[in-house]
Amino acid sequence: MATPLTPNPAYKCMIKLFSRVLVIVIFLAIVESQSIIETLPGYSGSLPFKLETGYIGVGDLDDVQLFYYFIESERSPRDDPLVLWLTGGPGCSAFSGLVYEIGPLSFDFDTSSRDSPTFKLNPFSWTKVANIIFVDAPVGTGFSYARSWEGYSITDTISAAQTYSFLRKWLLAHLAFHKNQLYIAGDSYSGILVPIIVQKISDGNEAGVKPAMNLQGYVLGNPTTIPHDDYNYRIPFAYMKALISQKLYESTKTNCKGEYINVDPKNTLCVNDLHNVTDCTQKIYTGQILEPTCSLTYPKPVGSKLDASVLGEDAIHLLSLTRVPELWCRSYNYIFSYIWANNETVQRALHIREGTIREWVRCNASLSYTDDVFSTLEYHRNLIKKGYRILIYSGDHDMVIPHISTYAWIESLNLTIATNWEPWFVDGQIAGERATLLQSTSLRNVLPWLIGGLLTILSSQ
Structure with missing residues (x-):
């Protein structure tokens, strides 16, 4: 059987020194x-x-x-x-x-x-x-x-x-x-x-x-x-805040059996009730129910977390506005973030690496993200x-x-x-x-x- 090689002291010192140098390089x-x-x-x-x-x-x-x-x-x-x-x-x-x-x-x-x-x-x-x-x-x-x-x-x-x-x-x-x-x-x-x-x-x-x-x-x-559960509670919340009527809430609760997310499409009574709930709430900004939604938004794909009701904005249409409309909407406050963060002078001031992003967006709905x-x-x-x-x-x-x-x-x-x-x-x-x-x-x-x-x-x- 071959005798294992034993590193000499000089080799050990070199390895130790190299390790320290590597750590310093990574830190720098x-x-x-x-x-x-x-x-x-x-x-x-x-x-x-x-x-x-x-x-x-x-x-x-x-x-x-x-x-x-x-x-x-x-x-x-x-x-x-x-x-x-x-x-x-x-x-x-x-x-x-x-x-x-x-x-x-x-x-x-x-x-x-x-x-x-x-x-x-x-x-x-x-x-x-x-x-x-x-x-x-x-x-x-x-x-x-x-x-x-x-x-x-x-x-x-x-x-x-x-x-x-x-x-x-x-x-x-x-x-x-x-x-x-x-x-x-x-x-x-x-x-x-x-x-x-x-x-x-x-x-x-x-x-x-x-x-x-x-x-x-x-x-x-x-x-x-x-x-x-978080999303399922939106229906009871809407009723508690008088966004939907007691009659509609009771009907929806009964017909959907308390399940408002994973709905059987064959359950037409439940589906119809949920459509009526949507009709009552679609003009309300769900992040703050005392505010309106913006008419400029396009619905995002069903199931997306960043749907229009959450984002309340559409960057392309916001930036196409020549002036902020008189009717206030929270999304209009976000216009300035797009203008500011996409400015080349701003990005140089922040030391953003050139060529690393195509366009800055406040909320990126196109992430390749899996729950x-x-x-x-x-x-x-x-x-x-x-x-x-x-x-x-x-x-x-x-x-x-x-x-x-x-x-x-x-x-x-x-x-x-x-x-x-x-x-x-x-x-x-x-x-x-x-x-x-x-x-x-x-x-x-x-x-x-x-x-x-x-x-x-x-x-x-």
Whole structure:
């Protein structure tokens, strides 16, 4: 039998040195993708907050390049929590979350013109108290791209794994933040992805994966949790909000036997009732039932998550408008995002890699995306047992993911009620109702549950 070769000391030193050099090269590759943005087209003067943009490669050979915006806390970056924010869809850009939901900038509609969108500061930005990473995920969203066509084929589990990898690499490139309290947050369809990502972080910490993350919990707004049930609750919600009559609701409930999604096409009574429900609600914007839908939208394919009722917009027709119509529609607010983000000067300012995307869209309805997670209830159940803090909030005018559906799955967890339903206030006005649920007597096991109209803007697409 041949004697195994034993590497000499010089060879061992060379291998060790090469490994260190390889790690340094990989780290530098990450660092080279970062850019500090001090000024932005549309905002006068220097930005009053620290903005960084960049790409993080994930997947095989870093085939997928996820783009992000990172904004440091305006209070104390060193001490304040670090939040990873995922906008819903799937396929809605992080820029949408940044400008239309929780970020420090919003479009100034009073001073913006069609050719020159302008920004104003958002006094209610979450960056007042937190460091926030807004990431364009999954690939194909916003400015994120893949180097191969195969990279664009995505599922729930692949997207969650890639976002987890993104966060690990981001922390390696930002060691100053790896001890900050970490929260994963998102809205709408991110309700599927966030619990999976949190579970991966928790499992990684327990397995000793580096860097260890100071995970504290997660935040979800109007989250998709059990898609079938969430969508099925739209009919009872419509009745509760007087969008359909009691007679129509009772008929639909009886004829469809409480099942409004997987409908037998031979059940003509049920089908006819559902058509009547559609007639009653088709002119209502389902993301905010007090608002109208836009007449410019074209229906997306049946079964698509990003259907016209959710998006409420059609980019081509929005951009063809010579002026904003007098009748206001939420979608008209999105016109400026298309104009701004597709501007070459803007893309240079953000350090977008040239030639990586054909056209920026606020929500990409053409993703090659496959659902493979049909409930995240067990993720929630497991994470609650681990003691993570969880905040679930719902706008009570959102019919995309009705609050009664969210209430139902939270109730199914059979948690102990710490504080019962009570009103909560903003500037002396009732903003909604809230309750606190506990897994045990430990104060760390808190699942606050908020519902209120003032939160609707945060939960809209």
